[in-house]
Amino acid sequence: MGEISFTLNGQSVRVDGVDPHLSLLAWLRQQGLTGSKEGCAEGECGACAVLLLQPDGVGARFEAVNSCLLPLPCLAGREVWTVEGLGRPEALHPVQEAMLQGGSQCGYCTPGFVVSLAAEYYRKGREGFDLEALSGNLCRCTGYRPIRDAALSLGAPPPQDPLAQRLEAPVAPPGPLAYESPQGCFYRPTSLAELLARLAQHPQARLLAGGTDWGVEVNQRFARAGVLLDLSQVPELQGLVWREDYLEVGAALPLSELERRLAGRVPLLAAWFPLFASRLIRNRATLGGNLATASPIGDGPPVLLALGAQVVLVSLAGERVVPLEQFFQGYRQTVLAPGEVIKAVRIPLPLAPLARFYKVAKRPLDDISTVAAAFALHLEEGRVAAIRIGLGGVAPTPVRAYKTEAFLQGKPWEPRTVRAAAELVRGEFKPIDDHRGSAAYRSAMLASLLHKFYTETQEVAV
Numbered sequence: 142m143g144e145i146s147f148t149l150n151g152q153s154v155r156v157d158g159v160d161p162h163l164s165l166l167a168w169l170r171q172q173g174l175t176g177s178k179e180g181c182a183e184g185e186c187g188a189c190a191v192l193l194l195q196p197d198g199v200g201a202r203f204e205a206v207n208s209c210l211l212p213l214p215c216l217a218g219r220e221v222w223t224v225e226g227l228g229r230p231e232a233l234h235p236v237q238e239a240m241l242q243g244g245s246q247c248g249y250c251t252p253g254f255v256v257s258l259a260a261e262y263y264r265k266g267r268e269g270f271d272l273e274a275l276s277g278n279l280c281r282c283t284g285y286r287p288i289r290d291a292a293l294s295l296g297a298p299p300p301q302d303p304l305a306q307r308l309e310a311p312v313a314p315p316g317p318l319a320y321e322s323p324q325g326c327f328y329r330p331t332s333l334a335e336l337l338a339r340l341a342q343h344p345q346a347r348l349l350a351g352g353t354d355w356g357v358e359v360n361q362r363f364a365r366a367g368v369l370l371d372l373s374q375v376p377e378l379q380g381l382v383w384r385e386d387y388l389e390v391g392a393a394l395p396l397s398e399l400e401r402r403l404a405g406r407v408p409l410l411a412a413w414f415p416l417f418a419s420r421l422i423r424n425r426a427t428l429g430g431n432l433a434t435a436s437p438i439g440d441g442p443p444v445l446l447a448l449g450a451q452v453v454l455v456s457l458a459g460e461r462v463v464p465l466e467q468f469f470q471g472y473r474q475t476v477l478a479p480g481e482v483i484k485a486v487r488i489p490l491p492l493a494p495l496a497r498f499y500k501v502a503k504r505p506l507d508d509i510s511t512v513a514a515a516f517a518l519h520l521e522e523g524r525v526a527a528i529r530i531g532l533g534g535v536a537p538t539p540v541r542a543y544k545t546e547a548f549l550q551g552k553p554w555e556p557r558t559v560r561a562a563a564e565l566v567r568g569e570f571k572p573i574d575d576h577r578g579s580a581a582y583r584s585a586m587l588a589s590l591l592h593k594f595y596t597e598t599q600e601v602a603v
């Protein structure tokens with residue numbers, strides 16, 4: 142049997158005997174901390190947001206995450222703040238004060254907004270307020286203008302602010318965990334060797350990276366796993382390494398962290414990040430989780446296909462490197478063998494000089510794509526020297542538009558060529574009709590997005 146201990150609103154707590162699938166949100170509410178709300182239980186609304194403390198250089202930073210998707214054992218050894226820990230009715234936090242000036246009506250969404258606002262309020266080196274911090278919070282009554290006004294009214298935390306002071310002190314990394322209960326076991330290895338040994342021992346174990354996909358399965362489809370293996374503290378899966386001819390990204394590096402560390406150096410990824418879910422989700426979601434789900438409408442694969450990425454797979458038998466095109470085997474099927482883990486994603490260098498990502502969805506932000514397309518193009522003297530087109534939402538797996546790529550190869554990059562290529566790509570796949578879009582719409586989008594890409598490459602040239 143195991144025990145989970147962590148720091149909640151500055152106080153140590155110990156928990157035992159719980160189902161490892163229990164979400165932090167459900168547990169908090171059982172404890173009477175009902176500030177965090179359940180709006181959707183699937184990461185969409187942000188009413189359940191809490192703050193996790195993350196190491197940041199010598200000090201720390203706050204990251205807002207969806208507590209509905211976080212299994213309680215993930216908290217072991219960590220520090221978490223809920224809305225109750227920010228202020229009290231008689232001494233409201235500056236963020237709470239700001240929200241009271243018209244930013245709240247029924248109040249259901251308010252604790253989640255307060256938490257996301259607080260994460261940004263405490264961001265070190267902040268100038269102004271990055272409204273992206275609120276991209277994972279929905280409000281059904283107030284409207285966003287007064288909430289945005291609240292955000293933009295916030296100054297810097299005063300030096301004596303206890304939470305600002307906490308961020309100056311270091312954070313100990315959460316160590317290994319072996320939590321065993323009748324409802325399942327939760328292990329947190331701290332090395333690749335330990336992870337692979339556990340996986341060999343429990344071949345049916347569920348790997349858990351950010352849990353943004355798995356958490357939805359647990360909450361909405363009652364998925365359960367006898368053994369959960371948390372990848373978050375395996376250093377070999379967290380790297381970001383620049384080599385002469387490729388960039389290697391650890392499969393379990395959260396997307397927000399990747400975004401921060403790349404700082405725009407891979408423009409196609411920089412264009413993709415803001416269109417992927419929300420800040421709350423990106424604080425947890427990983428590339429490895431995105432690829433392993435093999436969703437035909439995942440956005441990561443089109444981008445990585447256009448980048449010519451490979452995946453590094455590892456097991457006790459050793460490593461193998463697989464081109465991403467060969468990783469997807471069928472609808473939600475991959476080449477991953479039992480006992481195998483995605484270790485990293487390799488992106489060849491140099492990058493294509495002209496690249497774009499387009500996501501067609503019902504909402505511009507925080508939505509799943511109907512069609513996604515990524516283009517990466519090398520031109521030489523006005524001709525197509527190389528082009529890769531990665532697509533999602535048009536086939537049972539993410540795909541490359543090989544026929545269209547072959548047609549474009551060597552041709553002048555001009556309207557006549559692009560018109561013919563657009564007709565070709567329109568007919569290259571046989572998408573399905575579903576509630577997001579008809580097959581005809583999806584095919585038409587492919588042609589339209591190729592035209593858009595062409596137009597934008599002309600704008601770059603000007």
Ligand SMILES: Cc1cc2nc3c(=O)[nH]c(=O)nc-3n(C[C@H](O)[C@H](O)[C@H](O)COP(=O)(O)OP(=O)(O)OC[C@H]3O[C@@H](n4cnc5c(N)ncnc54)[C@H](O)[C@@H]3O)c2cc1C
Pocket residue numbers: 183184185347348349350351352353354355356357372392393416417418419422425426427428429430431432433434438439440441477481482483484507508509510
């Ligand atoms: C509100 C919301 C919005 C979303 N929006 C988008 C979106 O815009 N675009 C999009 O593409 N997706 C979206 N998603 C889906 C999800 O966030 C992504 O697929 C995410 O990248 C999953 O990563 P994760 O680390 O959270 O995976 P997890 O949930 O931890 O794992 C998912 C699956 O992958 C397996 N796995 C994880 N890591 C590895 C590994 N290293 N090796 C082998 N198997 C592994 C797990 O066992 C599990 O089966 C959204 C999800 C939510 C809840």
Ligand code: FES
Pocket residue numbers: 178179180181182183184185186187188189190207208209210
């Ligand atoms: S309850 Fe909606 S995001 Fe968690």
Ligand code: FES
Pocket residue numbers: 244245246247248249250251279280281282283
């Ligand atoms: S105030 Fe009612 S949902 Fe936002």
